[in-house]
């Protein structure tokens with residue numbers, strides 16, 4: 376049984392974090408953030424709003440999206456809310472159409488929605504495997520393709536940032552998500568070349584352990600050791616990730632494409648990473 380813990384920051388705290396960028400950096404730009412009803416997506420959307428952007432946010436659960444939108448509107452920013460699943464290509468096409476109708480443009484897509492469950496790979500069901508691949512590879516792909524088609528057709532530039540994970544040492548217990556995220560990273564590198572002629576940049580941010588409510592999906596036993604997953608021996612915070620997104624999406628990142636920025640306290644180099652708990656074999 377997973378203990379419920381309070382990870383992450385309140386909306387009020389997110390609104391009051393010190394900004395590391397100029398407050399009009401994204402003035403008049405339209406930013407679409409998937410999975411903005413919680414955790415990283417919410418923090419990213421609020422930060423873009425505080426930097427002058429207009430927001431479109433999507434996810435499956437409308438109540439959580441409306442709560443994020445209410446917070447975003449406190450900054451004075453416009454925010455449209457779109458309840459949908461990224462797993463359905465038709466819903467993604469409809470989403471991108473609606474965002475263009477509502478806002479008249481799109482400048483930045485943050486492909487943040489995602490998630491997985493911890494389980495030894497040998498026990499995955501077909502349905503479980505497909506759920507994770509649909510959520511973390513197919514969904515982000517549908518979003519990228521629809522956004523890029525509109526940018527190509529409108530003749531306007533765009534920037535995509537995909538949130539992935541620290542996959543370079545593999546990650547026991549979440550093999551399905553490692554496969555999906557590796558797919559997104561190499562898809563992004565390929566699209567960075569194919570879509571450069573349209574003025575579309577495609578990059579990724581790979582977060583290490585970040586304190587969000589999404590962490591509640593992991594068993595207590597595993598989560599208790601997550602601060603040992605990197606040489607800094609701690610969790611990162613949501614702003615570590617939202618700052619990387621703003622760097623890549625904004626003018627500072629204008630010559631960067633096909634890149635992965637790893638924001639992980641060194642997790643890619645050192646640390647324990649047993650997402651489903653440490654197997655007996657590795658205890659001695």
Ligand SMILES: CCCCCCC/C=C/C(=O)SCCNC(=O)CCNC(=O)[C@H](O)C(C)(C)COP(=O)(O)OP(=O)(O)OC[C@H]1O[C@@H](n2cnc3c(N)ncnc32)[C@H](O)[C@@H]1OP(=O)(O)O
Nearest residue numbers: 490491492494500502503506507510540589590592604648
């Ligand atoms: C040092 C270690 C580092 C740790 C960090 C690793 C890096 C990543 C971190 C994070 O991503 S933080 C958290 C992000 N948020 C989440 O992960 C959200 C929670 N997860 C999910 O929502 C799901 O896992 C999902 C698959 C994305 C949910 O999809 P959906 O709602 O369609 O799934 P379900 O209908 O619930 O299930 C479908 C299918 O999947 C199998 N399954 C689901 N949960 C489990 C489980 N806990 N254990 C085993 N199998 C599971 C199962 O086959 C389900 O089918 P049914 O049995 O329900 O018919």
Ligand SMILES: NC(=O)C1=CN([C@@H]2O[C@H](COP(=O)(O)OP(=O)(O)OC[C@H]3O[C@@H](n4cnc5c(N)ncnc54)[C@H](OP(=O)(O)O)[C@@H]3O)[C@@H](O)[C@H]2O)C=CC1
Nearest residue numbers: 410413414415434435436460461488489490584585587589
């Ligand atoms: N926190 C961390 O340490 C790390 C997180 N990540 C990744 O960062 C991203 C955000 O994670 P985090 O904020 O921590 O976790 P959360 O679980 O809080 O956020 C995931 C968000 O994605 C949305 N979502 C899930 N499935 C779908 C779907 N099919 N269609 C649309 N929206 C969907 C969820 O909303 P709803 O259920 O309402 O649809 C939710 O708001 C995820 O991709 C995660 O895997 C990667 C590495 C580390």
